[in-house]
Amino acid sequence: MSVLRAMDKTMTCSEFQDSLPELFEAQADLSAQEHLKTCDNCAALVRDLEYIASQAKLLLPMHDPSPAVWDNIQQAIRHNPGDPHASGSAPAGRK
Amino acid sequence: MSAGPTQPRPANQHVRRNPPIAGEEEAIEKARNGDARAFETLYAMHKRRVYSLCLRMLGNVAEAEDLTQEAFLQLYRKIGTFRGDSAFSTWLHRLAVNVVLMHLRRKGLPQVSLEETLEPSQDDGPRKDIGARDLTLSGSIDRVTLERAIENLPPGYRLVFVLHDVEGYEHNEIAEMLDCSIGNSKSQLHKARMKLRDLLRTGQRKEQIA
Numbered sequence: 293m294s295v296l297r298a299m300d301k302t303m304t305c306s307e308f309q310d311s312l313p314e315l316f317e318a319q320a321d322l323s324a325q326e327h328l329k330t331c332d333n334c335a336a337l338v339r340d341l342e343y344i345a346s347q348a349k350l351l352l353p354m355h356d357p358s359p360a361v362w363d364n365i366q367q368a369i370r371h372n373p374g375d376p377h378a379s380g381s382a383p384a385g386r387k
Numbered sequence: 388m389s390a391g392p393t394q395p396r397p398a399n400q401h402v403r404r405n406p407p408i409a410g411e412e413e414a415i416e417k418a419r420n421g422d423a424r425a426f427e428t429l430y431a432m433h434k435r436r437v438y439s440l441c442l443r444m445l446g447n448v449a450e451a452e453d454l455t456q457e458a459f460l461q462l463y464r465k466i467g468t469f470r471g472d473s474a475f476s477t478w479l480h481r482l483a484v485n486v487v488l489m490h491l492r493r494k495g496l497p498q499v500s501l502e503e504t505l506e507p508s509q510d511d512g513p514r515k516d517i518g519a520r521d522l523t524l525s526g527s528i529d530r531v532t533l534e535r536a537i538e539n540l541p542p543g544y545r546l547v548f549v550l551h552d553v554e555g556y557e558h559n560e561i562a563e564m565l566d567c568s569i570g571n572s573k574s575q576l577h578k579a580r581m582k583l584r585d586l587l588r589t590g591q592r593k594e595q596i597a
Contacts, residue, residue: 312577313573313576314573316577317558317573336523339523339524340524340587340588341577341580341581341584343524343526344524344528344533344580344583344584344587345552345580347528347530347533348533348537348548348552348553349552349553349555350530351530351533351534351553352439353435353438353439353440354435354534355438355439356434356435356438357434357435357438357451357452357455357456361434361438361452361455361456361459362427362430362434364456365430365456365459365463368456368460369423369426369460369463
């Protein structure tokens with residue numbers, strides 16, 4: 293379904309929702325969609341999906357690995373201290 | 388899929404999300420020449436981001452730590468191939484994503500069978516009956532709640548959602564990484580957001596009842 297089809301006033305909720313991935317990807321101005329002017333449910337859906345996407349972009353790294361991770365990395369490097377650019381050395385296993 | 392990170396496009400969210408870090412360039416140069424302290428500095432700079440990425444993609448602390456370790460060991464071996472065409476952190480995160488995807492494929496879990504992963508059951512798909520209109524999410528979801536909901540996504544949905552909405556990869560990059568079509572990536576992202584909405588609304592209803 294084309295994005296333009298989403299402008300159709302006669303679009304059903306199912307048709308509108310099918311077009312949503314394309315509309316989001318096109319970064320279209322969804323508030324201009326005719327269907328949303330008359331459908332509170334789909335309008336709420338769009339608001340929620342936009343909200344989820346916006347909140348996800350704000351998620352920041354919050355977890356540090358345990359100190360054992362660095363210990364294992366050091367150990368693996370010590371056991372294989374050759375050329376750091378060499379490939380094929382196995383990573384250290386978990387302790 | 389290649390084991391090493393390719394150079395992603397320089398524009399878009401990656402630039403916004405990967406600003407230069409003071410001292411990073413010097414540490415990279417020294418680490419390329421085998422300076423162990425410089426490599427430790429790079430680890431300290433990037434461990435949280437790499438580990439968080441692994442944890443979000445895997446949903447398992449032990450595996451996330453294993454793959455963080457493997458990602459940095461690959462960094463140690465491959466840092467000489469970093470050409471500086473993109474931000475170092477972008478390059479490193481791409482390397483970490485590849486480590487996670489290779490791990491998943493080795494395990495042969497359903498989430499790496501992309502046909503299955505990207506074509507989940509109808510139960511997980513978008514719901515056409517949107518239901519009660521009294522609940523809207525806007526402004527009501529805190530970070531912890533969203534993180535928990537992401538953890539509860541089916542693995543295939545979680546991969547695409549984390550790569551696109553959290554990490555800022557484009558669909559063409561995700562399609563390349565997951566060996567699927569761009570349309571599939573778009574479709575899966577939409578389904579993931581719909582599933583998240585369901586999870587978050589269900590959580591809200593439970594809170595209201597309690």
